[in-house]
Amino acid sequence: MAGGFFAESGADLELKDIHKRFPGFTAIEDLSLTIPAGSFFALLGPSGCGKTTTLRLVAGLEEPTSGQVLIGGKDVTSTKPFQRPVNTVFQSYALFPHMTVLENVAFGLKRRKITDPIGKAHEALRLVELDHLATRKPQQLSGGQQQRVALARAVVNRPALLLLDEPLGALDLKLRRQMQLELKTIQNEVGLTFVHVTHDQEEAMTMADTVAVMNKGRIEQLGSPEDLYELPKTAFVANFLGQSNLFTGEVASSTSTSISVEVGGRKVVVPKARAQVHEGTVTIGVRPEKLTLLAAEPTAESGTNIIGPGRVVDVSFSGVSTQYVVEVPGVGAVVVFAQNMSFGPVVQLGAQAWATWTVDHGFGLSDHPEALTTDADA
Amino acid sequence: MAITAFSGSAVAVEAAPRRRSRIALVLLLPGILYLVLFFVVPLVSLIITSLESQTAPGSGVYQYGFNVQNYSDSIVQYLPQILRSFLYAILATVFALLFSYPLAYFIGVKARRWPLLQSFMLILVIAPFFISFLLRTLAWKTILADEGPVVGTLKALSLLGPQGHITGEPIAVVFGLTYNFIPFMCLPLYTTLERLDVRYLEASTDLYASGWSTFRRVTIPLSLPGIVSGTLLTFIPAAGDYVNASQEFLGGSSSAMIGNVIQSNFLVQSNYPAAAALSIVLMAIILIIVSVYVRRSGTDDLL
Numbered sequence A: 001m002a003g004g005f006f007a008e009s010g011a012d013l014e015l016k017d018i019h020k021r022f023p024g025f026t027a028i029e030d031l032s033l034t035i036p037a038g039s040f041f042a043l044l045g046p047s048g049c050g051k052t053t054t055l056r057l058v059a060g061l062e063e064p065t066s067g068q069v070l071i072g073g074k075d076v077t078s079t080k081p082f083q084r085p086v087n088t089v090f091q092s093y094a095l096f097p098h099m100t101v102l103e104n105v106a107f108g109l110k111r112r113k114i115t116d117p118i119g120k121a122h123e124a125l126r127l128v129e130l131d132h133l134a135t136r137k138p139q140q141l142s143g144g145q146q147q148r149v150a151l152a153r154a155v156v157n158r159p160a161l162l163l164l165d166e167p168l169g170a171l172d173l174k175l176r177r178q179m180q181l182e183l184k185t186i187q188n189e190v191g192l193t194f195v196h197v198t199h200d201q202e203e204a205m206t207m208a209d210t211v212a213v214m215n216k217g218r219i220e221q222l223g224s225p226e227d228l229y230e231l232p233k234t235a236f237v238a239n240f241l242g243q244s245n246l247f248t249g250e251v252a253s254s255t256s257t258s259i260s261v262e263v264g265g266r267k268v269v270v271p272k273a274r275a276q277v278h279e280g281t282v283t284i285g286v287r288p289e290k291l292t293l294l295a296a297e298p299t300a301e302s303g304t305n306i307i308g309p310g311r312v313v314d315v316s317f318s319g320v321s322t323q324y325v326v327e328v329p330g331v332g333a334v335v336v337f338a339q340n341m342s343f344g345p346v347v348q349l350g351a352q353a354w355a356t357w358t359v360d361h362g363f364g365l366s367d368h369p370e371a372l373t374t375d376a377d378a
Numbered sequence B: 001m002a003i004t005a006f007s008g009s010a011v012a013v014e015a016a017p018r019r020r021s022r023i024a025l026v027l028l029l030p031g032i033l034y035l036v037l038f039f040v041v042p043l044v045s046l047i048i049t050s051l052e053s054q055t056a057p058g059s060g061v062y063q064y065g066f067n068v069q070n071y072s073d074s075i076v077q078y079l080p081q082i083l084r085s086f087l088y089a090i091l092a093t094v095f096a097l098l099f100s101y102p103l104a105y106f107i108g109v110k111a112r113r114w115p116l117l118q119s120f121m122l123i124l125v126i127a128p129f130f131i132s133f134l135l136r137t138l139a140w141k142t143i144l145a146d147e148g149p150v151v152g153t154l155k156a157l158s159l160l161g162p163q164g165h166i167t168g169e170p171i172a173v174v175f176g177l178t179y180n181f182i183p184f185m186c187l188p189l190y191t192t193l194e195r196l197d198v199r200y201l202e203a204s205t206d207l208y209a210s211g212w213s214t215f216r217r218v219t220i221p222l223s224l225p226g227i228v229s230g231t232l233l234t235f236i237p238a239a240g241d242y243v244n245a246s247q248e249f250l251g252g253s254s255s256a257m258i259g260n261v262i263q264s265n266f267l268v269q270s271n272y273p274a275a276a277a278l279s280i281v282l283m284a285i286i287l288i289i290v291s292v293y294v295r296r297s298g299t300d301d302l303l
Helices: A051-059 A101-111 A117-127 A143-155 A173-190 A201-207 A225-230 A235-240 B002-006 B022-050 B069-108 B115-130 B133-144 B149-156 B170-194 B198-206 B211-222 B224-240 B258-268 B272-296
Strands: A013-022 A025-035 A040-044 A066-071 A086-089 A161-165 A193-198 A210-215 A218-223 A245-254 A258-263 A266-271 A281-286 A292-294 A304-317 A321-328 A332-339 A352-358 B052-054 B062-064
Touching: A013 A051, A025 A051, A025 A218, A040 A051, A040 A201, A051 A066, A051 A086, A051 A161, A051 A193, A086 A143, A086 B198, A101 A117, A101 A143, A117 A143, A143 A173, A173 A193, A173 A201, A193 A201, A201 A225, A210 A225, A210 A235, A218 A225, A218 A235, A235 A245, A245 A266, A258 A281, A266 A304, A292 A332, A304 A332, A321 A352, B022 B052, B022 B272, B052 B272, B069 B115, B069 B170, B069 B224, B069 B258, B069 B272, B115 B170, B133 B149, B133 B170, B170 B224, B198 B211, B211 B224, B224 B258, B224 B272, B258 B272
Parallel strands: A040 A193, A040 A210, A086 A161, A161 A193
Antiparallel strands: A013 A025, A013 A066, A210 A218, A245 A258, A245 A281, A258 A266, A292 A352, A304 A321, A304 A352, A321 A332, B052 B062
């Protein structure tokens, strides 16, 4: 049992070959993962991808069908939840309704017989700026306040690992942004290992040092938010994390550093270092904000890819940028985000347009989009 | 930080508009009439009876007189039965709770994944109601009788002396009370446990509480409304019960309860004032016990 002491700092979490099968379906398939101590790790994925199950396995609320869970190098696979140095901020908060806010926060400390639980609980409540509501019952608090109590109740125990199960899901946008910043601050202050489960890609990217994108019980890709965004390796990641324009075509030629893919009658060049597959049929992509929209056909230059001509079928203004959808024959819809540097659209609806981008911004995927859809608004 | 902007903003709940609605009165009317006719009138008549005195000693004819002595006399005379009633009722309530809680927990929480099993077990709990409880109690009398299988087995195992009985002894009465009131305990427990959110239990184990600690600090407090209503539904009728303790059923002369005394005063000895006084005393004691109990357990809103 972890009882009697606070974790000095966060601990490593290691998952080894985890499988989790429920009657009728497999929630997690062959998951191996190492999360270094003190990091802010996000598990990102659509609902039903197994991310919450992963969290529950770490907390001990579910048992893996096979595989091992190691916390700080110690195998905890067969231990009970109350024996693990782990605390969870539940999606539903699960604040005990029959206890006051203070009793809720002191609960874990009292169970571990830590000295001065009330004082420490007050301290944790001050950290989330709710000490003045210590005597209230959870039902008397707003959603945001309850969320902060749930956070205090977990953080006060100084667990080696803090698990966050979509804790911001129920909050409105403004409060959510604010809580994201606060969580990050608290993580820096207390230096614990945070594992955050979310389906909100923006939340994962702004908060986490490392993001793992999960899909159908597997980890599709793992890396820093920048790496995942700039160099997605699968179609799922390319579309789930932000938007992508994906093109599928044959590799026509290749040099030592790049491959050239036939797309809509034009050659599109992708650096080999940024492509997972170098021959045969490949799917390549580029982020919409990397594209430049032109009303006149640009002259071909090395180092630049050109797609077009196409017809602008949709222009939508969103403040910071304008989104253009260009229907290119033989290629499909190409989405372009253009910064609003000047008044009015760069290209009118219905006009002919070309899109260009720097070769270094392209990426090549290891698989192909399902049913070749490139809709990406996740 | 901007956080404080969200704090302490108590939402003012607008008071529900008060309207003097005749509809409410009309809806309440049948209930009020029923209560007046079958509760208030008999209660007043009972109080009046309890204060009557005999016209002449031994005459058997009673007339109204403010005879408070009926109360002190009957309490003194029947104190053992009064105490015994509450002792038996408390024992039966405790046993019924100990038996019903695990059962209700299983049906309401563990069996959630199997709705068919859940309904089947609930039917089993309610099934005894399909037969008159007099018949069921009589059946137990036969089972527990001196020639019956239970006594025979216990004697063979030397757990019961050669002259031992079960029927007519306090154990049989407490057993009968427990058995008869188990459904009344089990159903309210089931309804609260069925709504128990297991996420609270998960949160508790996540916060270092062992199984027992979770049960004591989370499960029990969250199921307190069911425990309170179940114990009330068991304790109140059990304290006044006269069937189980009567000699025709499971009781004997040494295990008579206040219900038996009231019955015999009313129907056998025709001592109406004593019977009425005892009834009022019984009612008053139950009322006091229940209100203290409910206040202590913090579930005032149940009443």
